[in-house]
Amino acid sequence: MIEIKNVYKYFNSLKVLKGVSTEIKEGEKVVIIGPSGSGKSTLLRCMNLLEEPTYGEVWLDGKLITPPDPYLHREVIEASKTFVKMVGEALQEDPAKSEEEIFEEVYRTIRENDLLKRHEGGAYRAALKAIAKDNYVDINLARRQMGMVFQNVNLFNNMNVLNNLIAAPVGLKLKTREEATEMAMKLLTRIGLADKVEEYPQKLSGGQRQRIAIIRALCMEPRYMLFDEPTSALDPEMVGEVLQLMKELADDGMTMVIVTHEMGFAREVATRVIFMDEGVIAEEGTPDEIFHHPKNERLKDFLSKVL
Amino acid sequence: MAAWDSFYRQLITLEGYKNVLQGLLNTAYIAVFGLLIGMMIGCLLATTKILPQKKWYVKVLSRFTDGYVALFRGTPMVVQLLIIHFVLFPALGIHISSVVEAIIAFGLNSGAYVSEIMRGGILSVDKGQTEAGRALGFGYGKTMLKIVLPQAIKNVIPTLGNEFITLLKETSVVSFIAVVDITKAFQNIANSTYEYIVPYIVLALCYLVIVLIVTGLIKLVERRLRAGDRN
Numbered sequence: 284m285i286e287i288k289n290v291y292k293y294f295n296s297l298k299v300l301k302g303v304s305t306e307i308k309e310g311e312k313v314v315i316i317g318p319s320g321s322g323k324s325t326l327l328r329c330m331n332l333l334e335e336p337t338y339g340e341v342w343l344d345g346k347l348i349t350p351p352d353p354y355l356h357r358e359v360i361e362a363s364k365t366f367v368k369m370v371g372e373a374l375q376e377d378p379a380k381s382e383e384e385i386f387e388e389v390y391r392t393i394r395e396n397d398l399l400k401r402h403e404g405g406a407y408r409a410a411l412k413a414i415a416k417d418n419y420v421d422i423n424l425a426r427r428q429m430g431m432v433f434q435n436v437n438l439f440n441n442m443n444v445l446n447n448l449i450a451a452p453v454g455l456k457l458k459t460r461e462e463a464t465e466m467a468m469k470l471l472t473r474i475g476l477a478d479k480v481e482e483y484p485q486k487l488s489g490g491q492r493q494r495i496a497i498i499r500a501l502c503m504e505p506r507y508m509l510f511d512e513p514t515s516a517l518d519p520e521m522v523g524e525v526l527q528l529m530k531e532l533a534d535d536g537m538t539m540v541i542v543t544h545e546m547g548f549a550r551e552v553a554t555r556v557i558f559m560d561e562g563v564i565a566e567e568g569t570p571d572e573i574f575h576h577p578k579n580e581r582l583k584d585f586l587s588k589v590l
Numbered sequence: 591m592a593a594w595d596s597f598y599r600q601l602i603t604l605e606g607y608k609n610v611l612q613g614l615l616n617t618a619y620i621a622v623f624g625l626l627i628g629m630m631i632g633c634l635l636a637t638t639k640i641l642p643q644k645k646w647y648v649k650v651l652s653r654f655t656d657g658y659v660a661l662f663r664g665t666p667m668v669v670q671l672l673i674i675h676f677v678l679f680p681a682l683g684i685h686i687s688s689v690v691e692a693i694i695a696f697g698l699n700s701g702a703y704v705s706e707i708m709r710g711g712i713l714s715v716d717k718g719q720t721e722a723g724r725a726l727g728f729g730y731g732k733t734m735l736k737i738v739l740p741q742a743i744k745n746v747i748p749t750l751g752n753e754f755i756t757l758l759k760e761t762s763v764v765s766f767i768a769v770v771d772i773t774k775a776f777q778n779i780a781n782s783t784y785e786y787i788v789p790y791i792v793l794a795l796c797y798l799v800i801v802l803i804v805t806g807l808i809k810l811v812e813r814r815l816r817a818g819d820r821n
C-alpha cells in the first residue's frame with residue numbers, strides 16, 4: 284500500500300500540492316485526471332520521491348520514505364518547546380481547565396497554525412528521530428518496488444534495448460546477467476519486439492520505446508507501477524499499442540497509478556478515479572461516479588472539455 | 591639554397607635532430623600528461639558543481655571551484671608558469687625538473703577549462719535519464735557512473751579534443767622556464783645559423799602535422815563512441 288498523508292509541495296512560492304491524502308491499495312488501478320498544472324505529475328512523483336514533499340509523509344508498505352512530518356505525530360508536537368511553553372501559559376491563564384483539555388487545545392492550535400519552529404529542543408529532535416528510525420527504509424530500496432513510466436520515455440540512450448532492460452536488476456545485484464537476460468527476452472517476446480534486442484533506443488518508434496520502457500520497469504518485478512502520461516508524447520497511431528500493454532498489465536493484477544488524458548482507457552481500466560484541481564483532490568470515486576455522476580463543478584467543466 | 595643547406599647541416603651533420611627529438615618528446619609529455627592531470631582535476635572540480643548544493647561542505651567546495659576557475663582562466667598561461675617555477679615551488683622548497691613543473695602547471699591550468707567542459711557535458715544530458723535511473727533504484731553515484739557520465743563524455747569528446755589541441759600549442763611557451771620543447775629546439779637551430787626562415791617554417795609544419803594527427807585521432811574516437819547509438 285502507498286499512503287500519501289497530507290502532502291504539500293511548494294516550488295519556491297508556487298504551491299503545487301496543497302494537502303493531498305490518499306491510499307493506493309494492493310490491486311487497485313487508480314487513474315489521476317485533472318487540468319494541466321493541477322499537480323498530477325507532482326503527486327505521482329512524490330510517491331517515489333522524485334519530488335520531495337515540502338510537508339507531509341509518504342508511506343510504502345508500512346515504511347516511511349519521506350522524513351517524518353512533525354505535524355503528523357502528536358508525540359512529536361508534545362515534545363516541542365513551543366508546546367511546553369504554550370501549555371504553561373494556558374495553565375496560568377485558565378487553571379480551571381483540565382490538563383487533558385489544554386493539551387488537546389494546544390496541540391490543535393500548533394497543528395492548525397504551523398507554529399513549530401526550526402529548533403524545538405532535544406526532546407523534540409529525539410522524538411522525530413525515533414519515528415524515522417523505527418520506520419526507516421532506504422529510498423533506493425523502496426523505489427525497486429515502484430516502477431515508473433515517463434511521458435518522455437527516458438530509455439537510457441547509451442545502452443541498447445537489452446542493456447536497458449537488465450541494467451537495473453544486474454547493476455543492483457538482484458539477478459545474474461543470465462537470469463535478467465532470460466526475463467528480458469521473455470518480456471520482449473511478449474510485446475513482440477524480441478528482434479530489437481540489440482537496437483539502440485534512437486532507432487525505435489515512439490510506441491516501441493514506450494513499451495520497452497514499461498517492460499524495463501517490469502524487469503525489476505515491482506509491486507506498483509506509476510505512469511505519468513505514458514501516451515501523451517506519442518504519435519496517435521502508437522497510443523493504442525501502449526494502452527493495450529497497460530491493459531494487459533492491469534488484467535494481470537498489477538497495482539497501478541496512472542496519470543492520463545485517455546478518458547476511454549480510464550473508464551475501462553480504473554477501479555478508482557482521482558480528479559485533481561489546483562493542488563488538491565477535488566473529487567474521487569469509481570469511473571461511473573466520476574464520469575457519469577460528477578458532483579464537483581470544476582470536474583463537470585473539465586469533463587465537458589475532454590469528453 | 592644556402593638557407594636550406596645551413597639548416598640541414600645544423601640538423602643532421604651537427605646532430606641538431608637529437609635536440610629536436612628531445613624537444614618533440616617534451617612537448618608531447620607536457621601536453622599529454624598536462625591533459626591527463628587536467629582531466630582528473632577537471633572532473634573533481636566539475637563534481638563539486640554538479641552535486642546537489644545542499645550540504646555546507648558542497649557549497650564550500652563549489653565556491654572553491656569558482657575561485658579556481660576564475661584564477662586560472664583569468665591569468666595568462668605564461669604568467670602561471672613563471673609564478674609556479676620562480677615563486678611557488680622555490681617558496682615551497684620543491685626542486686623538480688622543469689619538465690615536470692611544466693606538466694603540473696599545464697595540468698592545473700587545463701583543469702579549470704576541463705571542469706567547465708565536463709560540467710557542460712553533464713548538464714547537457716537530459717534530466718530524464720537521471721530520473722529514470724533513480725526511479726529504477728540506482729543511487730546517485732551509480733546513476734552518474736552508469737548512465738549520465740558515459741553520455742556526458744561522449745558529448746564532450748569534441749570539446750575536450752579542442753582543449754587538447756589548444757594545450758598542445760600553448761606548450762610552446764615552456765622555454766620561459768628553460769624547458770627545451772620543439773619550439774625551443776628549432777629556435778636554437780635558428781640562433782646558431784642566423785637563418786630563420788627554414789627552421790621556423792619547418793617548426794610550423796611540425797605543429798600542423800601533429801595537430802592534424804591529433805584531430806584525426808579525436809574523430810576516430812568520436813566515431814567509435816557514436817557507432818550504433820545515434821540516429
Ligand SMILES: Nc1ncnc2c1ncn2[C@@H]1O[C@H](COP(=O)(O)OP(=O)(O)OP(=O)(O)O)[C@@H](O)[C@H]1O
Nearest residue numbers: 294297299317318319320321322323324325326512
Ligand atoms: N521542478 C519544478 N520546478 C518549478 N515548478 C514546477 C516544477 N515541476 C512542476 N512545476 C510546476 O508545478 C505545477 C504543476 O505541475 P505538474 O507537472 O504537477 O502538473 P500536471 O497536473 O502534471 O500538468 P500536466 O497535465 O501539464 O502534466 C506547474 O505549474 C508546473 O509548472
Ligand SMILES: [Mg+2]
Nearest residue numbers: 323324325512
Ligand atoms: Mg504532468
